[in-house]
Amino acid sequence: MEKKKETNIEVKKRNRNRVFRYICETGTVSNPDISFATQMSLPTVTQITKELMGQGLVEESGEFQSTGGRRAKALSVAANAKQAIGLDITKNHVSMLLSNLTGEIVNYVRIYKPYALGDDYCREVNEELEHFLEESRAVRDKILGIGISFPGIIDLEKEMIADSHILGVEAAPFDSISRFFSYPCYFLNDANAGAYAEGIKSEDRNRFFYLSLSNTVGGAVYRNGSLEQGINFRCGEVGHMTIVPDGKACYCGKYGCLDAYCSAKCLTDGRVEDFFERLKQGEQKAVCLWEEYTSYLAIAVNNLHMVLDCDVVLGGYIGSCMGGFIQDIREKVSGRNTFAEDGSFIRTCRHKTGAAALGAAFDVIERFIEQV
Numbered sequence: 001m002e003k004k005k006e007t008n009i010e011v012k013k014r015n016r017n018r019v020f021r022y023i024c025e026t027g028t029v030s031n032p033d034i035s036f037a038t039q040m041s042l043p044t045v046t047q048i049t050k051e052l053m054g055q056g057l058v059e060e061s062g063e064f065q066s067t068g069g070r071r072a073k074a075l076s077v078a079a080n081a082k083q084a085i086g087l088d089i090t091k092n093h094v095s096m097l098l099s100n101l102t103g104e105i106v107n108y109v110r111i112y113k114p115y116a117l118g119d120d121y122c123r124e125v126n127e128e129l130e131h132f133l134e135e136s137r138a139v140r141d142k143i144l145g146i147g148i149s150f151p152g153i154i155d156l157e158k159e160m161i162a163d164s165h166i167l168g169v170e171a172a173p174f175d176s177i178s179r180f181f182s183y184p185c186y187f188l189n190d191a192n193a194g195a196y197a198e199g200i201k202s203e204d205r206n207r208f209f210y211l212s213l214s215n216t217v218g219g220a221v222y223r224n225g226s227l228e229q230g231i232n233f234r235c236g237e238v239g240h241m242t243i244v245p246d247g248k249a250c251y252c253g254k255y256g257c258l259d260a261y262c263s264a265k266c267l268t269d270g271r272v273e274d275f276f277e278r279l280k281q282g283e284q285k286a287v288c289l290w291e292e293y294t295s296y297l298a299i300a301v302n303n304l305h306m307v308l309d310c311d312v313v314l315g316g317y318i319g320s321c322m323g324g325f326i327q328d329i330r331e332k333v334s335g336r337n338t339f340a341e342d343g344s345f346i347r348t349c350r351h352k353t354g355a356a357a358l359g360a361a362f363d364v365i366e367r368f369i370e371q372v
Contacts, residue, residue: 086361147360
């Protein structure tokens, strides 16, 4: 079948999007830089950046050093032209984040708010959000929307939260939640959100597996700026892969799931930071728990690497605190690796606080960039 030819309007939109995305990803650039990188003519690029400046999305930020002729104008994204909200809903807390167009965090807060089924919970979260936006001095007409990170299976085709064992949610349409908020809402799985935060602004945008270790265990496959979803939107749900046949009971009703061995509650019922402080001090109980925890974690990480042959990023509450102990994990994984790798493919997450909320906000920003 012959490919449909693009109209002039479609070509102009695609070129405008390419230019704007390049500026967003590069930081400070000149028109000649953009022309060279995109292989578009300088007059075309100059016209597009002029239009983007007219829309208030790009601004001049000085001049580059002269290389013999006129000094080129330095262009960058108008960071405060737009803002995005990220919400991360968990069993016991809600994280709220406000980001500008470059992904810089304007404000962040995490509040104790146990999840409850029903309209009252959504109304109360919206009230908390409105208060947060007031404190953040958010400019309401600049807000693009709300990215909502949720622990469960997010069915983007049917537009519903298909299943969340941990929160007791099943087949909940997106609009059963979004109707309580004043801005467009976009939903994504919590591990996917964490992976998005990890990858979208990284210089290495290739491929990695994001292993989310929090109150529950989840994961996401990130590749070339996007997330693998899977046929049933369950890609990365490693918390429920069997790690010990007929082992410990999992909250999902099955036995031997990774979640039963590597969730945060396997280490502590309190603050994760406090556990790692005790571990640093060599407290015997903490050391024993850590040895057992990492023995199962090493099996999971090695299995993931064998299947996917990519880096594994440890995120979530636990992963964000593992930095000082990463070599211990690498050695345990290497001991199980058939190819005697040194474990350097394992690293901890870049964002130690609010990663899922930040990833949810990034999702909103990316949607906007796609439409420019």
